[in-house]
Amino acid sequence: MTNHFSRRDFMLATASLGAAGLPFSAHAQSGYPDRPIRVVVPFAPGGDGDIMARYWAKAAQPLSGYTLVIDNKAGAGGAIGAIEVARAKPDGYTLLLGTSTTQIVNPLASAKPQYDGLKDFTMVSMVSANPTCVVVHPSLPVNSLKELVALARAQPGKLSYGSAGAGTITNLTGELFKYVGGKLNITHVAYRGGGPAMADVIAGHLQMGTPIMSSAVLAHHRAGRIRILAINSPKRLKAAPDIATAVEAGFDEMQVLVFNALFAPAGTPRPALDALRNLGKKVLADASFVADVEKAGAELLILNDQDKFMRDEMARWSRLIKEMDFKIEA
Structure with missing residues (x-):
């Protein structure tokens, strides 16, 4: 932020x-x-x-x-x-x-x-x-949660997501996505805080992240450094009315406040x-x-x-x- x-x-x-x-x-x-x-x-x-x-x-x-x-x-x-x-x-x-x-x-x-x-x-x-959100590096050829699920199924074990640490809400978000997506095979990489995890997604060292939605995350999205696929809330945020929610994408359980x-x-x-x-x-x-x-x-x-x-x-x-x-x- x-x-x-x-x-x-x-x-x-x-x-x-x-x-x-x-x-x-x-x-x-x-x-x-x-x-x-x-x-x-x-x-x-x-x-x-x-x-x-x-x-x-x-x-x-x-x-x-x-x-x-x-x-x-x-x-x-x-x-x-x-x-x-x-x-x-x-x-x-x-x-x-x-x-x-x-x-x-x-x-x-x-x-x-x-x-x-x-x-x-x-x-x-x-x-x-x-809420938290699901983000990817721009090089990943996906523009929605459904496309991300399809890619993860086609390449089991090839994708990795970063969290702020083991046991944090961002770790839980990533595991929830894997679960509701059909028990996807995506590797979790734990960091010492959300900042380092986001830095590695921006740098392309990680394909995915599950950060807490913030002005900084939104700024990275607007600048094209990351792509927010969905926000994990029941309704769109006032700060980002153009970004769809996971619920809209058909992932009803992906609500992480x-x-x-x-x-x-x-x-x-x-x-x-x-x-x-x-x-x-x-x-x-x-x-x-x-x-x-x-x-x-x-x-x-x-x-x-x-x-x-x-x-x-x-x-x-x-x-x-x-x-x-x-x-x-x-």
């Missing part, structure tokens, strides 16, 4: 969120919060989740007066940071920037799951959402949850936050029932992961 803003400038501008936060004013007088709130981002700085967490914190701080500290705890596909928050004291002072990978894929597909994506957390606020949301440990007191959730509503309605999210190629997802959303996502992916026999080895 570097095409439309300077990541370095953004990181410098937001790095001081915790160290030089605004005063608590009335919030300290009410009892919560009376100290900084730590937001654990279970990925390295500069990635999609990290950027969305910083956008949320940048908007939340002036709206509330809270001091928000971004703490990157990367590793194991996000599991290290998620485990830390799941085991943290549930007092409202430790939050997780959780994603589809940390809350859904890791707990369901891990050989030895160390936390439960539903029972160990309570959603505080949605931050952003985006990648969310970023803030979660508190289960058992967090109701007053703290209420304060944080009210703040979340204000952030989602903040014009500057909306502009930042849309500039990054993401979209807002306003939920009427956050718990139902998580239950529905968990139920759907639990079924598919079992059908696909998708596993993350310990």
